[in-house]
Amino acid sequence: MKLRKLAKMAIENRIEHSFVIKGKDFGNAGNVSTKIKDLLKEIGIPPSIIRRVAIATYEAEMNVVMYANHGTLNFALTPQKIEIVVDDRGPGIEDIELAMQEGYSTATEEMREMGFGAGMGLPNIKKNSDEFEITSEVNKGTKLRIVIYLDSKNE
Amino acid sequence: MNKYYHSIYINEKKCEGRMRCMRVCPTQAIRVRNGKAIILEERCIDCGECINACPNNAIMPLTDPFTTISKFKYTMAIPSPALYAQFGREILPDKVLEGLRRIGFNDAYDVAQSCGEVSFAIQEYLREYRGPKPLILSSCPPVVRLIQVKYPELIDLIMPIETPREVAGKEIKERKSKELGLKKEDIGAIYLTPCPAKMISIRQPAEGGKSHLDGAISIKDIYAPLLSAMESLSKSDYKSSLESLCILGIGWAIAGGISKTLRLRNSLAVSGLRNVVRVLDDIENGKLKNIDFLEAYSCLEGCVGGSLTVENVYISYNKIFQLIEDLELRKIKACPDIREVRRKFKQNYYFRKEKISPRPLKPLDTYISKAILKMKEKDEIYESLPKIDCGACGSPTCETFAEDVVKGEAKITDCIFKVPERFEEISKELIELLRKSPYQRLGIEKEEQ
Numbered sequence: 001m002k003l004r005k006l007a008k009m010a011i012e013n014r015i016e017h018s019f020v021i022k023g024k025d026f027g028n029a030g031n032v033s034t035k036i037k038d039l040l041k042e043i044g045i046p047p048s049i050i051r052r053v054a055i056a057t058y059e060a061e062m063n064v065v066m067y068a069n070h071g072t073l074n075f076a077l078t079p080q081k082i083e084i085v086v087d088d089r090g091p092g093i094e095d096i097e098l099a100m101q102e103g104y105s106t107a108t109e110e111m112r113e114m115g116f117g118a119g120m121g122l123p124n125i126k127k128n129s130d131e132f133e134i135t136s137e138v139n140k141g142t143k144l145r146i147v148i149y150l151d152s153k154n155e
Numbered sequence: 156m157n158k159y160y161h162s163i164y165i166n167e168k169k170c171e172g173r174m175r176c177m178r179v180c181p182t183q184a185i186r187v188r189n190g191k192a193i194i195l196e197e198r199c200i201d202c203g204e205c206i207n208a209c210p211n212n213a214i215m216p217l218t219d220p221f222t223t224i225s226k227f228k229y230t231m232a233i234p235s236p237a238l239y240a241q242f243g244r245e246i247l248p249d250k251v252l253e254g255l256r257r258i259g260f261n262d263a264y265d266v267a268q269s270c271g272e273v274s275f276a277i278q279e280y281l282r283e284y285r286g287p288k289p290l291i292l293s294s295c296p297p298v299v300r301l302i303q304v305k306y307p308e309l310i311d312l313i314m315p316i317e318t319p320r321e322v323a324g325k326e327i328k329e330r331k332s333k334e335l336g337l338k339k340e341d342i343g344a345i346y347l348t349p350c351p352a353k354m355i356s357i358r359q360p361a362e363g364g365k366s367h368l369d370g371a372i373s374i375k376d377i378y379a380p381l382l383s384a385m386e387s388l389s390k391s392d393y394k395s396s397l398e399s400l401c402i403l404g405i406g407w408a409i410a411g412g413i414s415k416t417l418r419l420r421n422s423l424a425v426s427g428l429r430n431v432v433r434v435l436d437d438i439e440n441g442k443l444k445n446i447d448f449l450e451a452y453s454c455l456e457g458c459v460g461g462s463l464t465v466e467n468v469y470i471s472y473n474k475i476f477q478l479i480e481d482l483e484l485r486k487i488k489a490c491p492d493i494r495e496v497r498r499k500f501k502q503n504y505y506f507r508k509e510k511i512s513p514r515p516l517k518p519l520d521t522y523i524s525k526a527i528l529k530m531k532e533k534d535e536i537y538e539s540l541p542k543i544d545c546g547a548c549g550s551p552t553c554e555t556f557a558e559d560v561v562k563g564e565a566k567i568t569d570c571i572f573k574v575p576e577r578f579e580e581i582s583k584e585l586i587e588l589l590r591k592s593p594y595q596r597l598g599i600e601k602e603e604q
Contacts, residue, residue, distance in 0.1 A: 013524050015531060034436055042558070043526045044518025047308035051439070058440035079524040124441070150523065 015039075015077045021061055023069040023090065032073055033057040043077070046151060052128040053082055056146050059121045060086045066111055067091060068141065081130075084146040092138040100126065100134075162201050162217045162354040165192050169213035176205035176214060177551045181428045182304065186559070187549040197516060200300035201352040202428050202453045203462040216351030216463060219370040221377060224259055227343030227369070229335060232260040233323050236267055236408035237349040237458040238374055239478075240471035246385065248400060253393040254385035258377065260345070262331075267404025268491060269323035274403040275496040276316050276505040278417055281447055287312065289423065289438065289446040292413070294318040296352040297453035298431055299361045299511065306435050307513030317507050319407060320346055320353070324367030346371040349461030350454060362509035373463040401490040402482040408475045410457035413450055416479060422448040427455045519561065533561045541572045 017039075019032045037054045045053075057073070064071035068090025076083045093099045102123045107116055126132045131147035172190040184198035185205060192205075192213075206214045224230040232255045239248045248265060255263035277292075284290065293299055293314045302309050324344040332339050346353060348371040357366040406412030411424030423446050425434045431451045437443055454460035459471040482488075499505065519533070520526035537557040548569040550556035559565035568577050 012531075013527050015527055015534075030436070030440055033440055037439065039530070041305075041515070042519055043523060043530055044521070045523070047513070047515070051308045054439050055441040058442075077527060079527060 013079060015075075017075045019073045019075070021064040021068075021071040021073055021086075021088075023065060023067070023071070023088075025065060029062060029065045030058060032061050036075055040077075040082075045082075049082075049148060049150060053084075053148055056125045056128045056148070057084055059125050060084065060144055060146065062116060063121055063142075064088045064090070066107065066116060071141075079150065081150060082148045084144075084148075086144040086146075087141065088143075089141045092140050092142055093134075093136040094138055096134055096136060160355055160359040161194065161196065161199050162351040162358075163194065163199070163203065163206065164215055164217055165194065166213045166215060167191055169211045170209075171211055171213075173210055174546045175208040175210060177546060177549075179204045179208040180551065181432065182301070183551050183555050185551070186564075187546075197514070198304065200297045200304060201355050202297040202301075203351050204428065206351065206462050216354070216373065218348060218351060218354050218373040218376070218463070219345070221259075221372060221380075223370050223372065224343065224345060228341040229261045229331065229337055230259075230343040230345060231327050231331065232263040232345055232347055233266050233320060233327070233368070234263065234347040235320070235349050235353070235374070235458055235461075236270060236405055236475075237461060237464060237471070238347050239267075239405070240408055240459045240474045241374060241378065241464060241466045242382070242385070244474055244477065247395060247397065248405075249393045249395065250385055250388065251381070253388055254381050255347075255377075257384040257388070258380045264323060264327055265399075265401075265404070266319055266323045267401045267407070269326065270319040270404035270407040271401040271490040272496050272499075273316060273319045273322055273505060274406070274413055274417055275491065275493050276500050277314065277413065277448070278419075279497060279500045280314065280316060281419070287444070289443055289449040290314050291449045291451055293507070293511075294320075294407070295452050295458075296356040296361065297428065298451045299356075300352075301428070301431065301453075302435065303361060303511065303514045304516060305432075306439060307515045309435060309438060310511060310513050312438070313511055315507050315510075316505050318356075319404075321367050322505065324369075328367060343369045345369060347374055347377060348372065349374050349458045349464045351463065352453065360509075362507055362511045364509045374461070375463045375465055378465045397478075397482060397485065397487055399489050400478070400482060400487065402479060402488060403490050405475060405478050405482070408458050409472050410450060410452050412457065412475065412479065414448065419448055421446060422450065424450040424452075424457075426452040426457050426460065428453045519558075529561050533557045536560055536567065540570060545571075547571050 021032060033054055036057050037050060040050045040053060061073065064086065068088035071086060071088030074085045098104055100122050102120060125146060129146040130149045133145040136142040170191045172187045172192060174187055176192055177185040177187055181202065181204060182198045182200055184195045185192055186195065203216065206216055234255065239251055248267065252263040252265060289312065291312050291314060293316065299313060302313060327344050328339045328342050331342050344367060346357065346368050348354065354371045357368045357371055360366050403416045406416035410426035414422040414424060425431055431453065452458065456468050456472045459475060460468040464471065518526050519529040537554055540553040540557065542553045544552040548556050548565065550559050550565060556565060556570065560567050567573055
C-alpha cells in the first residue's frame with residue numbers, strides 16, 4: 001500500500017514532454033532547446049543547471065538537424081533530475097570513440113560555413129551532463145541519454 | 156509594493172483597455188484587469204514599446220519636466236549623442252550645445268567626449284579579457300534589465316564598464332564644483348534622453364547604488380525651444396567645423412557605431428528588442444562564443460530610434476553615419492587622449508562600482524516539487540484553452556493566462572470560451588434549485604392531478 005502511494009507520487013511529480021525534430025530544418029533549429037529552457041526557468045531551476053541543460057539539448061538537437069532525417073527528443077523532469085533521450089533515424093556513427101574526440105567532425109563544408117561542425121558537439125554534451133550514454137547503429141540511427149541532477153539544496 | 160521603480164505609467168482615465176500594449180510587450184508584463192491595463196512590476200524592463208503602441212496615448216514616459224533645471228544653482232545639460240541627429244545635416248553638435256546654453260542651461264557638455272573615453276576603455280578591457288564571450292554592452296538599460304530578468308545566467312557577460320552618461324556626470328560634478336566653488340549637490344547634471352529607460356537607470360541603477368545624474372528630460376520636450384534658440388544664433392556664436400568632433404563618441408548614437416569607429420572586427424550589433432532576444436537565446440545555447448563584443452540596443456537602429464526622439468529614425472541614423480564617414484575621410488580624431496584614458500583605466504576609473512545581479516522572475520513555486528505539480532496543472536489548463544491568444548481574458552496569450560490561473564491571479568472563467576461551459580454548469584444548478592423549490596413541487600403536483 002505504502003509502495004503504491006510512493007509510486008503514484010513519483011508519477012505525479014514528473015513532467016514529460018516529447019518533441020519532434022526534423023532533419024535539415026535549419027529554420028526551426030534550436031526551438032526545442034529554447035522551449036525546454038523556458039520551462040526550466042518557470043519551474044525555478046537554478047541558472048547554472050539551466051545553462052548546462054541548454055547547451056546539451058541544443059547540441060543534441062543540432063546533431064539531429066544536421067545529420068539525421070528525423071528524430072525525437074523526450075524530456076523528463078523530476079525534483080531530482082532532468083533526463084533527456086534523443087533518438088534519431090539517420091546515418092548512425094561508425095566509430096563512437098572517434099566521434100567523442102574534441103575536434104573530430106564529419107560536417108560538410110556548407111555546415112562549417114554556417115558555423116557548425118567544430119567537432120565539439122558530443123564532447124560538449126558529455127561535459128555538461130552527469131550521466132551520458134550513446135548507442136548507435138550504422139544506417140539506422142543514434143540514441144543519446146543525458147541525465148543532469150538537480151541540486152538537492154533546492155528541495 | 157513598488158520594489159522596482161518604472162519610467163512608464165498608465166493614465167487610468169485615458170486607458171480604454173484596448174490591449175495593444177499587452178500584445179506588444181516583449182516580456183508579457185501587461186495585463187488588462189477590469190478594463191484597464193496594468194503593469195506587472197517584476198516583469199517590466201522599461202523598453203517603452205507600449206508607449207508607442209497605445210492608440211489613446213494613455214501610457215506616459217515618466218521623464219522630468221523642463222522646469223527641473225531651476226532646482227539647482229548650476230545646471231549642466233548632458234545630451235545623448237542621439238540629440239545631434241535630430242536636426243538637419245548642416246547643424247553640427249557645437250551649434251546644438253550653444254542652443255542648449257540659450258534655452259536655460261548654464262552650460263552644456265558634449266557627452267561624445269565621455270563616449271570616446273568609454274570606447275577606449277572598452278577597447279582596453281577587451282584586449283586583456285580572457286573569460287567567456289561575447290561581452291555585452293551595458294549602456295542600454297532595457298537590454299541590461301532583460302538579461303537580469305530573463306537571462307540571469309548571462310549576467311557575467313555584461314561589460315563591467317560604466318556608461319558614458321555616468322562617466323560624464325561624475326566628471327562634470329568634479330570639474331564644475333572646483334571651478335565654481337559649489338557643492339556637488341548644487342550642480343544639476345541633467346541628461347537629455349532619447350528613451351524613457353534612461354530615466355530609471357538614473358532613479359534606480361540596475362546595479363543598485365546611486366547615479367551621478369540628477370534627472371532626465373525627454374528630447375521631445377526640449378526639441379521646439381531648442382530649435383528656435385538655434386535659429387536665432389548668429390554664425391559667430393559657435394564653431395561650425397568638424398574639428399572638435401570625437402568620432403568615437405558620435406558612434407554611440409547608432410547600433411554598430413562603437414564597433415565601427417573602434418574598428419572592432421570581431422563584434423556584432425543588434426537592435427530592436429525582439430532581435431536582441433533571438434541573439435541572447437543563441438548565446439544561451441552556447442553559440443557566438445567566437446564573437447568578442449555584442450552591441451545590443453532595445454530600440455531599432457540604436458539610440459536614434461528611441462521613443463522620445465523626433466526625427467525619423469532612418470534619417471537620423473543616416474546623419475550620424477554620414478558624419479562618421481566624413482570624419483574618417485578627413486582623418487579627424489578630436490578624441491580624448493588615449494594615454495590619459497589608459498592611465499585612468501588602470502586606476503579602475505571606468506569600472507562600475509557595484510555588480511549587476513540577476514532578478515529572475517518568481518518561479519511557479521519556491522519548492523521545485525511543488526513547482527512541478529503547478530506546471531502540470533498549468534499544462535492541463537493550457538490544453539483546455541482555445542490557443543488563439545485572443546487576449547479577451549486580459550492576459551496576452553493562452554499560455555500566460557494558464558500561468559495566471561495557476562498563480563491565482565486570474566479565474567478560469569475569465570476565458571470567454573469557458574463561458575458556455577460555465578453556463579451549462581449554472582443552468583444545471585438552476586434546474587436543480589428549481590426542482591427543490593416549493594413552487595416547482597406545486598407545479599409538479601398540479602400536473603399530476
